[in-house]
Amino acid sequence: xxxxxxxxxxxPGVEPSSSLLAPDFLRRLxxxxxLARRRFRGAASGSRRARAKGSSAEFADHRPYSPGDDTRRxxxxxxxxxxxxxxxxxVAEQDLAVTxxxxxxxxxxxxxxxxxxxAKRVAAALGYLGLSQGERVGVVPFADxxxxxxxxxxxxxxxxxxxxxxxxxxxxxxxxxxRAVDSFLARRPRPGLVCVLSDLLDPGGFKRPLDRLISEGxxxxxxxxxxxxxxxxxxxxxxxxIDVERGTRVEVSLDRHALAAYRARVSAFLADVEGYxxxxxxxxxxxxxxxxxxxxxxxxxxx
Amino acid sequence: MRLLAPVSLAWLGxxxxxxxxxxxxxRREERSVGSTLLWEAALxxxxxxxxxxRLIPYLSLLLQILVLLAAAxxxxxxxGLGAAPSGAxxxxxxxRSASMATRTRLERAQEVARGLLGALPPGGRGMLVxxxxxxxxxxxxxxxxxxxxxxxxxxxxEGGRADLDAAVALAAERLAGAPSGSRVLLxxxxxxxxxxxxxxxxxxxxxxxxxxPADNTGLVALDVRADPSPGHPDRASLFVRLRRAAExxxxxxxxxxxxxxxxxxxxVELPARGERxxxxxxxxxxxxxxxxxxxxxxxxxxxxxxxxxxxxxxLDDLRVAPSPGLRRLPVFLVGRRMPSxxxxxxxxxxxxxxxxxxxxxxxxxxxxxxxxxxxxxxxLPAEAPPGDSIVVAPEQPSAFELQVGAEARxxxxxxxxxxxxxxxxxxxxxxxxxxxxPLRAPGAxxxxxxxVGPVVVAYERPSGETTFIxxxxxxxxxxxxxxxxxxxxxxLERARMxxxxxxxxxxxxxxxxxxxxxxxxxxxxxxxxxxxxSARSRGGVALVSIGSEPGVYRVEAGGRSLAxxxxxxxxxxxxxxxxxxxxGDGEASAHRIERAEDHRESWPWLALLGLVxxxxxxxxxxxRGAA
Numbered sequence: 001x002x003x004x005x006x007x008x009x010x011x012p013g014v015e016p017s018s019s020l021l022a023p024d025f026l027r028r029l030x031x032x033x034x035l036a037r038r039r040f041r042g043a044a045s046g047s048r049r050a051r052a053k054g055s056s057a058e059f060a061d062h063r064p065y066s067p068g069d070d071t072r073r074x075x076x077x078x079x080x081x082x083x084x085x086x087x088x089x090x091v092a093e094q095d096l097a098v099t100x101x102x103x104x105x106x107x108x109x110x111x112x113x114x115x116x117x118x119a120k121r122v123a124a125a126l127g128y129l130g131l132s133q134g135e136r137v138g139v140v141p142f143a144d145x146x147x148x149x150x151x152x153x154x155x156x157x158x159x160x161x162x163x164x165x166x167x168x169x170x171x172x173x174x175x176x177x178x179r180a181v182d183s184f185l186a187r188r189p190r191p192g193l194v195c196v197l198s199d200l201l202d203p204g205g206f207k208r209p210l211d212r213l214i215s216e217g218x219x220x221x222x223x224x225x226x227x228x229x230x231x232x233x234x235x236x237x238x239x240x241x242i243d244v245e246r247g248t249r250v251e252v253s254l255d256r257h258a259l260a261a262y263r264a265r266v267s268a269f270l271a272d273v274e275g276y277x278x279x280x281x282x283x284x285x286x287x288x289x290x291x292x293x294x295x296x297x298x299x300x301x302x303x
Numbered sequence: 304m305r306l307l308a309p310v311s312l313a314w315l316g317x318x319x320x321x322x323x324x325x326x327x328x329x330r331r332e333e334r335s336v337g338s339t340l341l342w343e344a345a346l347x348x349x350x351x352x353x354x355x356x357r358l359i360p361y362l363s364l365l366l367q368i369l370v371l372l373a374a375a376x377x378x379x380x381x382x383g384l385g386a387a388p389s390g391a392x393x394x395x396x397x398x399r400s401a402s403m404a405t406r407t408r409l410e411r412a413q414e415v416a417r418g419l420l421g422a423l424p425p426g427g428r429g430m431l432v433x434x435x436x437x438x439x440x441x442x443x444x445x446x447x448x449x450x451x452x453x454x455x456x457x458x459x460x461e462g463g464r465a466d467l468d469a470a471v472a473l474a475a476e477r478l479a480g481a482p483s484g485s486r487v488l489l490x491x492x493x494x495x496x497x498x499x500x501x502x503x504x505x506x507x508x509x510x511x512x513x514x515x516p517a518d519n520t521g522l523v524a525l526d527v528r529a530d531p532s533p534g535h536p537d538r539a540s541l542f543v544r545l546r547r548a549a550e551x552x553x554x555x556x557x558x559x560x561x562x563x564x565x566x567x568x569x570x571v572e573l574p575a576r577g578e579r580x581x582x583x584x585x586x587x588x589x590x591x592x593x594x595x596x597x598x599x600x601x602x603x604x605x606x607x608x609x610x611x612x613x614x615x616x617x618l619d620d621l622r623v624a625p626s627p628g629l630r631r632l633p634v635f636l637v638g639r640r641m642p643s644x645x646x647x648x649x650x651x652x653x654x655x656x657x658x659x660x661x662x663x664x665x666x667x668x669x670x671x672x673x674x675x676x677x678x679x680x681x682x683l684p685a686e687a688p689p690g691d692s693i694v695v696a697p698e699q700p701s702a703f704e705l706q707v708g709a710e711a712r713x714x715x716x717x718x719x720x721x722x723x724x725x726x727x728x729x730x731x732x733x734x735x736x737x738x739x740x741p742l743r744a745p746g747a748x749x750x751x752x753x754x755v756g757p758v759v760v761a762y763e764r765p766s767g768e769t770t771f772i773x774x775x776x777x778x779x780x781x782x783x784x785x786x787x788x789x790x791x792x793x794x795l796e797r798a799r800m801x802x803x804x805x806x807x808x809x810x811x812x813x814x815x816x817x818x819x820x821x822x823x824x825x826x827x828x829x830x831x832x833x834x835x836x837s838a839r840s841r842g843g844v845a846l847v848s849i850g851s852e853p854g855v856y857r858v859e860a861g862g863r864s865l866a867x868x869x870x871x872x873x874x875x876x877x878x879x880x881x882x883x884x885x886x887g888d889g890e891a892s893a894h895r896i897e898r899a900e901d902h903r904e905s906w907p908w909l910a911l912l913g914l915v916x917x918x919x920x921x922x923x924x925x926x927r928g929a930a
Contacts, residue, residue: 107337115337175338201338230337240331243339250339251331252346261345269341 062086097152097192098130098137099218101184102169103225105143106244107201109171111227111288118288119197119225120166125297126195127162131155136192139165142180143173152189174245175202181209191217199225200273203246207276214280221283221300224273228288231266235259311378317371325364366920373913377906390426391484392444394474394506395419397458398491399435400465401812401876404851405492405616408514412490413455415513419488420451430477434470434491435461436811444477460851462618462812464873467491467499467883471508479505493881502887512881518549520573521619521877522557525600525870529627530584539627541583543600547573548878555613556603559583561596561626587626597855597866599623616879618812618871621853625868631655632799633675637664638682641695641775643782647791654795676798689766689819691798696775697740704762705771708741714753725761725770725793726750729786736781739774747771765843766819767801770794813851816867820845820860828867829857 065074065085075088100123108116123139130137131154138152139162150165177198184194194213200206200222213220233254241250252258270286277284285300336342395416403409420429423446431442431454442454467489474487487508489499501508524544531538541559552575559567567583587596602613602620613620634648636658648654655675661682664673677692687703697707719731731751741756750770751759758773781787810816818826818840826845828836831854838847840860849856849869858865871877 110335110337199337201340203340227337230341238331240333241336241339241342242333244335244337246339248339248343250342250346252342257349258345261349262342265341265345265348 061089063089096130096135097190098126098135099152099184099189099192099194100126100137100139101180101194101196101198102139102141102166103143103175103177103196103198104141104147104169104171105173105175105198106171107175107199108225110244111229114171115199115225115227115288116169116171119223120169122223122225122287122297123195123197124163124166125294127166128159129301131158131162136190137162138189139169140180140184141169142177142183143171144176145173145179146183175199176204177202177206177209178204181212185212185216189218192219193221194218195221195223197223197225199230206273210276210280210282219282222273222277222285223296223300224270224284224286224288226286226288228290231288231290233259233262309379312375314375314378315371317375318368321367321371322364325361363920366916370913370916370920373909373916377909377913379906381906381909390482391424391486392428392430392478392481393419393423393485394430394432394444394478394487395455396432396434396438396467396470396474396487396489396491397455398465398467398489398495399433399458399461399813400492400495401460401462401618401851401871401873402492402494402616402879403465403513404460404618404812405494405514405517405519405879408492409458409460411513413458415490415511416455417452420455421448423448423451430474431455431458432470432474432477433458434465434467434489435813436463436466438466438470438473440473440477459813459848460618461814462810462851462853462869462871462873462876464495464497464875465491467495468497471499471501472504475504475506475508481506491883492879493883494876494879495883496875496878498884498886500887501885510885516881517615517879518551518553519614519616519619519877519879520545520547520549520553520555520602521616521871522600522602522622523578523619523874523877524580525598525622525624527587527598527624527626535586537586537588539585539587539598541567541585541598541600541624542580543583543622544578544580545571545573545602546578546874546877547575548880550575552577557581557583558601558603559585560599560601561587566598596626597623597868598626599854616877618851618853619877622870623853623855623868624870632795632802633657633673634795635659635664635673635675635677636680637661637677638680641678641680641777643776643787644678644680644695644791646782647788648795650788651792651795653799675802676795687762687764687767687769691767691794691801692769693794694769694771696772697742702742702771703769705742705744705747705760707773708743708756710738710740711753711755712738714739714741714755714758716751716753716758718752719759720748720750723748723750723761725797726790727793729790729793731781731786734781734784734786735779736774737778739779742771742773764819765817810867810869811872812853812869813849816845816847816849816856816858818845818847818858818860818865818867819843824861826858826860829859831855 062075062078063086065087069087073088075086078084078086102119102123104116108114108119111118127137127139134154136152136154137158139150141147141149147169150162153161175198177196177200196210198206210220210222235254235256238253239251241252242248243250274284276282283300285296287296397409397412397416399409403412416431420431420442423429426446428444428446429442429448429451430440430444431451433439433441441458442451445451471487471489478485478487485506487504487506489501489508489510490513491510492514493512499510501510522543523546524542526542528540528542529538530540543557545555545557547553553573555571555573557569557571558565566585566587569581569583571579571581573579583600585598587598600622604613631653633655634657636645636648636656637660640658645656648656657675661684673688673690675690677688677690678695679692679697680695681698683694683697683699683702694702697705700707714736716731716734716736719729720726721729736753736758739753739755739758741753741758742760743756744760744762747757747760747762749757749760751757759771761768761770776782776787816828818828818838820826820840820843822840822843824840824845826838826840826847828838828847828849830836830849831852836847836849838845845860847858853870854868856867856869858867
């Protein structure tokens with residue numbers, strides 16, 4: 001049974017939201033495995049290896065026997081060789097906590113298509129994959145704070161709920177990634193994969209919040225949502241650019257010199273984000289512009 | 304520099320809205336963007352990269368203001384002095400006095416006049432007045448610029464002084480009632496001793512000087528008198544007077560020549576602002592055909608003849624005069640004898656007397672007119688002959704153009720015309736007439752009036768003149784009076800002068816030659832420089848326009864060879880310094896005589912400048928970045 005059939009048959013009420021995911025794209029996602037670079041402590045067994053030793057068939061290590069241990073896991077061969085009781089430890093498989101930290105600030109409302117649409121589709125794809133593979137997927141929309149989140153949950157049965165939830169997310173407020181991360185961490189979430197879907201156009205910067213996530217044991221994955229016009233403005237014309245979040249006004253004539261200066265700034269910004277991600281071993285995917293979000297997602301999943 | 308359309312400076316008012324456009328923010332299309340963070344940083348980079356960038360809007364404003372300035376001033380039509388604003392009328396008065404022949408003074412005046420009259424303002428009209436001995440409208444008030452320029456080009460220098468005051472008054476009178484901005488422009492070298500009224504006239508008068516003051520030396524008089532001696536029957540004395548109009552003395556050479564042959568010369572040291580007279584002795588024999596020669600006296604800087612101009616004013620460096628031999632006047636007595644008249648004629652050494660009759664004259668094979676004075680007594684031909692003649696006591700009811708009245712006994716002389724040159728020093732106060740016939744003719748000048756009518760009249764024709772005496776002098780006591788001799792001497796002198804001039808009336812330099820000739824006859828004139836001119840006779844006279852060159856003008860008219868002598872006859876023209884005074888209401892005017900400028904309107908240059916500014920501004924506008 002393919003994913004499309006699963007969605008349409010199990011969640012008959014999700015048609016409007018299912019437009020976020022093209023059927024062909026869902027079929028391709030079905031074949032991919034969501035990979036994480038670090039092992040996470042899971043609350044339930046899943047298809048992902050966890051750092052904690054557990055009861056799976058894959059040997060991991062030995063430890064001295066302690067009273068109360070499961071005697072079925074004593075390594076008798078080692079006792080024969082060493083004369084000490086040691087316990088066989090196995091890699092425990094646990095589900096991955098995937099948190100979609102979705103930027104819903106007003107800046108995501110601009111673009112063609114609006115960046116929020118792109119972000120939602122990426123979030124929907126990530127969530128669908130996570131749920132399909134038994135991961136715990138939650139959604140935390142944020143702007144200058146955290147809105148009502150979609151609590152983490154497992155199972156393909158949550159796909160419809162996830163899509164409906166995402167469909168209801170609307171843009172509003174200013175970007176404050178720092179406050180959003182603080183609010184998110186205040187809930188003491190289980191460490192896991194935190195997919196940050198944002199344009200990162202935050203006057204407060206993006207590094208400190210992401211560093212905080214890392215320091216709390218999370219692995220951020222950056223999905224940088226940008227519009228083509230932001231990456232390469234159309235030349236010509238005199239404009240008053242209005243910042244939809246802060247309301248600031250910048251008068252600019254889109255001539256050769258101004259565009260060159262802007263491109264230099266954009267390049268520096270992108271290089272800064274990518275460099276940050278590379279330095280910390282984080283995944284970085286830019287979506288929008290000349291990078292199609294589906295291709296970017298597949299690239300991320302194969303990495 | 305003046306502005307022909309100063310109202311156009313109102314365009315400068317556009318500077319205000321222009322500046323406002325810069326002061327007010329430019330209306331820009333608003334565009335919502337996710338964030339302006341990157342744009343703010345980019346613009347900071349841009350300003351940091353080019354710190355002078357903020358000047359660009361002001362440079363653009365400056366260029367645009369310069370465009371406005373250039374355009375407004377171009378529309379205001381800045382032009383040289385003398386120009387007239389739109390719709391105005393301008394009369395150009397050009398000095399034609401002899402001093403204007405100095406170097407390029409007249410040409411300069413013509414150049415300025417052409418520039419002005421050839422570029423009249425819209426709706427404007429121009430007029431050209433030549434200021435010579437008389438003020439003449441050479442180009443009537445018109446908007447026909449081609450005709451006005453043609454009139455300017457045809458202007459010539461006259462040999463006399465110019466009546467500038469009359470010319471300016473004439474021009475101002477013609478412009479009376481003209482629109483505002485109309486004016487009279489007098490172009491002169493100012494080398495006149497008189498004054499010009501420039502204030503209180505119907506229109507403003509501008510006086511512009513052409514040419515710079517110049518030093519000059521000139522011949523101011525030449526007279527040739529016979530001074531024969533036993534060994535030198537053709538000896539003559541040449542009386543020459545020179546004038547130095549400069550602050551420095553000068554050595555000059557005076558050369559006298561007949562044709563190309565030098566007959567006398569003298570080196571003369573002339574004092575500063577002084578005169579010298581000298582007498583040259585020369586033999587002036589008649590030429591191979593027996594005709595008396597003309598004497599030329601020339602000033603040169605060197606001892607020999609040279610083609611180089613002697614000084615700034617060429618018109619007074621040459622004078623010509625007839626030799627004394629030319630003064631002998633043939634007088635033909637036709638008809639009955641008049642002893643009293645014969646006695647007067649014989650007393651004149653320069654008269655060659657011939658007695659003849661009409662019949663003998665008719666028998667002549669040569670039908671050319673008699674080259675002398677003919678005196679008819681009693682009998683008359685049907686028509687007046689060419690040349691000068693005297694008719695004494697006509698017996699027919701008509702004599703040429705006159706009607707002869709019935710004989711009156713003892714008429715009393717009531718008046719005589721003392722202003723007529725024929726009556727110079729003649730008094731008829733004690734003259735009593737025994738018998739006389741009154742003479743009447745329209746156009747005749749009355750010389751002596753009696754209680755029965757005019758008894759002595761003069762009638763002038765293009766081909767000559769006739770003096771009529773309506774009584775027999777033998778039947779009066781006039782021959783016993785000195786005035787009788789003086790009267791006939793005046794007539795002889797008049798005929799002699801006319802003959803000495805070859806039958807062409809005297810005139811100044813540049814005055815057209817008036818050559819008597821039958822209707823339709825072609826008259827050819829060879830100028831002193833050898834140029835050939837021609838004209839056809841109309842009304843008995845052929846008017847031949849000549850230049851201002853002094854010398855002998857050879858005239859060929861119907862087989863006759865005549866000569867016309869032209870000299871500078873205005874001695875004040877020797878002084879080329881500007882000395883004219885300007886007056887207004889009888890007092891010295893505050894007007895200043897300024898140097899004449901070309902009527903060159905500057906608007907094309909200003910328009911070009913404006914165009915350059917536009918191009919520069921466009922360059923900045925297309926290259927500049929965010930404003």
